Amino acid sequence: MSIQLTDIAKHFGHTGKGHKGKGSPGQAGGRALEPVNLKIADGELVGLLGPSGSGKTTLLRIIAGLESPDRDPAGRILFGDRDVTDVHVRDRRIGFVFQHYALFRHMTVFDNVAFGLTVLPRRERPSSGEIRARVHRLLEMVQLERFAGRYPAQLSGGQQQRVSLARALALRPDVLLLDEPFGALDAKVRQELRRWLRQLHDELGFTSLFVTHDQEEALELSDRVAVMSHGRIEQIDTPDALYRTPANRFVFEFLGDVNHLEGEVRGGTLTCGEATLAVDLPDGHQELLLRPHEVRLAEAPTPEAQLPVTVTAISPVGAEVRIEVAADWLVEPWLATIRHADYERLALTRGQRLYAIPRHWHRFSAEDTPQRQAITA
Numbered sequence: 608m609s610i611q612l613t614d615i616a617k618h619f620g621h622t623g624k625g626h627k628g629k630g631s632p633g634q635a636g637g638r639a640l641e642p643v644n645l646k647i648a649d650g651e652l653v654g655l656l657g658p659s660g661s662g663k664t665t666l667l668r669i670i671a672g673l674e675s676p677d678r679d680p681a682g683r684i685l686f687g688d689r690d691v692t693d694v695h696v697r698d699r700r701i702g703f704v705f706q707h708y709a710l711f712r713h714m715t716v717f718d719n720v721a722f723g724l725t726v727l728p729r730r731e732r733p734s735s736g737e738i739r740a741r742v743h744r745l746l747e748m749v750q751l752e753r754f755a756g757r758y759p760a761q762l763s764g765g766q767q768q769r770v771s772l773a774r775a776l777a778l779r780p781d782v783l784l785l786d787e788p789f790g791a792l793d794a795k796v797r798q799e800l801r802r803w804l805r806q807l808h809d810e811l812g813f814t815s816l817f818v819t820h821d822q823e824e825a826l827e828l829s830d831r832v833a834v835m836s837h838g839r840i841e842q843i844d845t846p847d848a849l850y851r852t853p854a855n856r857f858v859f860e861f862l863g864d865v866n867h868l869e870g871e872v873r874g875g876t877l878t879c880g881e882a883t884l885a886v887d888l889p890d891g892h893q894e895l896l897l898r899p900h901e902v903r904l905a906e907a908p909t910p911e912a913q914l915p916v917t918v919t920a921i922s923p924v925g926a927e928v929r930i931e932v933a934a935d936w937l938v939e940p941w942l943a944t945i946r947h948a949d950y951e952r953l954a955l956t957r958g959q960r961l962y963a964i965p966r967h968w969h970r971f972s973a974e975d976t977p978q979r980q981a982i983t984a
């Protein structure tokens with residue numbers, strides 16, 4: 608089922624009490640959402656990513672029907688061809704999963720998953736045999752069949768969240784909405800649950816929208832990610848496109864580690880203390896941004912890049928080695944990620960003097976037009 612939002616805005620009155628007991632800090636006049644336009648294709652898995660207070664949950668709750676959008680502008684929500692703007696939450700055919708597993712503690716796993724089906728009006732309710740079959744099939748999918756008779760308290764956090772997922776899917780929703788579904792779990796379990804969700808999503812073909820403030824989670828799990836800030840969608844794109852062609856500085860900085868280089872450009876050379884870099888930019892003050900993988904470390908400078916640094920920390924854990932380097936000309940240390948082979952070849956140690964050689968840099972002008980330049984060194 609596709610989802611289309613047109614001009615969905617939300618303004619909370621100053622006296623309004625938040626569902627989380629929050630006020631409306633940082634947003635003039637309690638504006639939680641600027642008018643948002645968004646199209647999600649049938650069967651798509653979209654992540655809503657943004658810092659705290661950027662409006663992710665508000666947007667999700669409006670789509671769910673748990674919160675109503677402003678009347679001015681008169682926004683609309685379509686599920687497929689159906690206008691659901693004024694349709695009650697229980698008639699929107701939505702499944703929910705929230706961070707805090709709202710499982711019924713006095714019910715077994717089986718009964719929790721079956722609950723939504725057993726409370727359907729009689730004419731819509733499947734037979735008890737059918738309910739049993741459907742619940743077992745769902746528990747099989749989330750590999751919890753042998754726990755059907757247990758109570759939530761007898762399960763781990765990750766298992767409880769899998770029950771929540773099965774329960775949300777029991778009513779065969781067209782749309783699955785997840786609010787920080789894995790937020791309360793440790794890193795390894797989160798990773799596992801992401802795979803679950805992706806698999807179930809692909810297998811069952813529903814449309815999913817999930818809220819997260821975890822960049823890695825959003826980029827790994829989603830077909831597309833909507834990056835939000837201050838109640839606006841700054842950019843919505845595939846993870847690859849977001850990372851490679853960010854629409855503005857906020858998106859660039861929010862999606863990963865960033866190194867800063869600020870200096871004065873004169874005659875095609877940027878100077879910052881004892882560091883210099885050849886750049887194709889007009890004279891004046893400039894700030895360049897670099898991702899850690901765009902910084903090469905070498906034993907000698909090049910004619911284009913003379914950026915002396917000292918290694919201050921080395922973290923060889925993971926697919927790449929993370930090297931922190933510092934220098935007098937840097938306000939904050941830089942992070943460089945290099946291959947293990949290069950790490951061994953350079954025989955890096957703490958305190959070692961090296962040269963940073965930018966492969967690429969990015970610049971966002973005041974009008975936020977992104978620019979990316981490759982260094983032809």
Ligand SMILES: Nc1ncnc2c1ncn2[C@@H]1O[C@H](COP(=O)(O)OP(=O)(O)OP(=O)(O)O)[C@@H](O)[C@H]1O
Binds near residue numbers: 632638657
């Ligand atoms: N019921 C409410 N009444 C008043 N203000 C609210 C209410 N719900 C949210 N807000 C405000 O609206 C803004 C957006 O909040 P929202 O919860 O949507 O952000 P979020 O991106 O989901 O944040 P988080 O990651 O912290 O959950 C915030 O400024 C928040 O304080």
